[in-house]
Amino acid sequence: MSAPALLCIEFAARAEALAEVRAAVQRALSAQGLSARELAQLVLAIDEACANIIRHAYGDCGEGRIRLRIERRRGRLRFRLRDHAPPVDPGCVRARSPDACRPGGLGIHIIDETMDSWRLRPLKRHCGNVLTMMRHLHARTAP
Amino acid sequence: MSKGCELHRDGDWAVLRVWGEVDLSWSQDVRRQVLDAFAKVRALAVQLDAVSYIDSSGIAALVEGFQHARGKGGRFALLAPSEPVRAVLELARLDRVFPIYADLEAARAA
Numbered sequence: 001m002s003a004p005a006l007l008c009i010e011f012a013a014r015a016e017a018l019a020e021v022r023a024a025v026q027r028a029l030s031a032q033g034l035s036a037r038e039l040a041q042l043v044l045a046i047d048e049a050c051a052n053i054i055r056h057a058y059g060d061c062g063e064g065r066i067r068l069r070i071e072r073r074r075g076r077l078r079f080r081l082r083d084h085a086p087p088v089d090p091g092c093v094r095a096r097s098p099d100a101c102r103p104g105g106l107g108i109h110i111i112d113e114t115m116d117s118w119r120l121r122p123l124k125r126h127c128g129n130v131l132t133m134m135r136h137l138h139a140r141t142a143p
Numbered sequence: 144m145s146k147g148c149e150l151h152r153d154g155d156w157a158v159l160r161v162w163g164e165v166d167l168s169w170s171q172d173v174r175r176q177v178l179d180a181f182a183k184v185r186a187l188a189v190q191l192d193a194v195s196y197i198d199s200s201g202i203a204a205l206v207e208g209f210q211h212a213r214g215k216g217g218r219f220a221l222l223a224p225s226e227p228v229r230a231v232l233e234l235a236r237l238d239r240v241f242p243i244y245a246d247l248e249a250a251r252a253a
Contacts, residue, residue, distance in 0.1 A: 018168060
């Protein structure tokens, strides 16, 4: 059985929706014992994941929906993003090298740095993809 | 206004003042202003003290400006980035890549 959701929202896959999504995520996570910096970083990582879906999965077409569910279970936060875009090959989703100064791939790098793990799963029987990101709530030490 | 950017000249520099939340919904405007500025001047400073949020698309606009200046022998600087901007620059490991100054005078003198 899934844990009660801290947040469950569905929104248009449009860049204009992101400010409201960030505000909702901020509210949902504000009572989870995170520092201000951790909270800001998580909001950023979720924003980056949504932006990637809008730009790359939906191809900036301005249509489509995204569903975001956030759960807390066993000391971890679980973020699940479901879209209805054409399947994305997870092998094509890569972060830029940390030392490369170029515009692209930074969103995945931010997700890598923020989350303990993530998995992108194209749905074979239904159209769409599911991105699941996990983050422990215990204090993290700097790498 | 809650977000926007405005370009002005200050001697041989252009200063692009950006404010509000910079995200995918309008980061292309920032990118366009950055690249347009280089059509007029060889030195551009982006003032970031009033930016309350920036995502990777906003950072990408700054990276393009930096690369453009480097490729054309011009100058590019970030002025007084706010704490949220600094945090993202550090996360992206770009805080040591961009020339960052407190104000335009410091950038000029560097």
